[in-house]
Amino acid sequence: MKSLKTILLATTLTAGFGIFMGTTDAHAESLYKVKSGDTLSTISQQFSGDNSLIDYIVKDNNISNKNMIFVGEELTIRTAEEAAKDATPKQTQTAPVQEEAVQATPAAETATAETTPATTSSAKEWIAQKESSGSYAATNGRYIGRYQLDASYLNGDYSEANQERVADSYVAGRYGSWEAAQAFWLANGWY
Template sequence: MKKLVSTIVTTSAAAAGLFFAGVVNANADSTYTVKSGDSVWAIAQKFNTTINNVETTNNIKGHYILPGQKLTIKTSASNTNSSSSNSTSASTTSSSSTSSTSTSSSSNTTATTSSTSSSTSSSTSTYTGSNLKSYVLSQMESRTGVSASTWNTIITRESNWQPYVVNSTSGAYGLFQNMHISSGSVEEQVDAAVALYEAQGMAAWAL
């Protein structure tokens, strides 16, 4: 009898230890130091969390952050988002699998569409030097929610799609004629434009 009681107590203690360890890990926070060119959106993506979570935790107003600023990232929210993302991914995969097995014709159509989508995504997710417009417009639309046609109008007006032009009078630089940077690659110009949009909205380009 004593041996049975001892076994139950030991098992319960081990389970409690695992539970509290899980709580500590779930509530562990990460600290991130803002770098030049960072935006709240990019930091949220880096830690697999949301812009609202980052801004609420750090009392950020108007999406405005500064290089050197230290941010606390709630990893518990990240885990929740990750679980949600995995669940959505699994659901999408299951749905796609069911659809592809319905008929041979449907399967071929789905495969063709998937291949085209993958190719398009690849051509706009990385700047290659020959996909300037598609890369920049895709990035700006997906990261700001503002239509690609609006960004095309702004860039055409500001720089006529010349990525490294400098305004000799104001010092504004690049595709977006950003006053807050004086150099940088196309990718860095996109990051800076997103950060400027998050801080000032379309008013930054007088819209």
């Protein structure tokens, strides 16, 4: 009886040790907690050095709007090697386009933003001018108003007051400040 207990204990310990040792490299994913100012692009850049992980982050975390993530949200991030194994032709084609958008920032706009320190009101106005020439009535498909917000964010209320309120909330949640949103716009051509 004592030898049977010894064999069972040894078998259990060996199996547990095998499982423990086997899980360190079996699934090389990371868990990332979203911080203020993060975007899927900056997270992908952090983990892979380019925008190649954006579509995988969206898919793996069931993100319905890839332009909207929230501070404190925990995202599962694949390694670049793992993503390369699962690459499909569509994802291979989208990565270069996203990289071109990052590189397409005109030097004059970047120089202006770097030499003139932005304040909240000037950064907010700068984005409004770039997005809609400052018009609350501007539309572009599903994007509405002065800050070209997705119509779903405005919930049918396109008033100036609601546009201001929703824009402030969107920028605070996604970028942390209008200055950070402006910096992102300069790097990517959108915010």
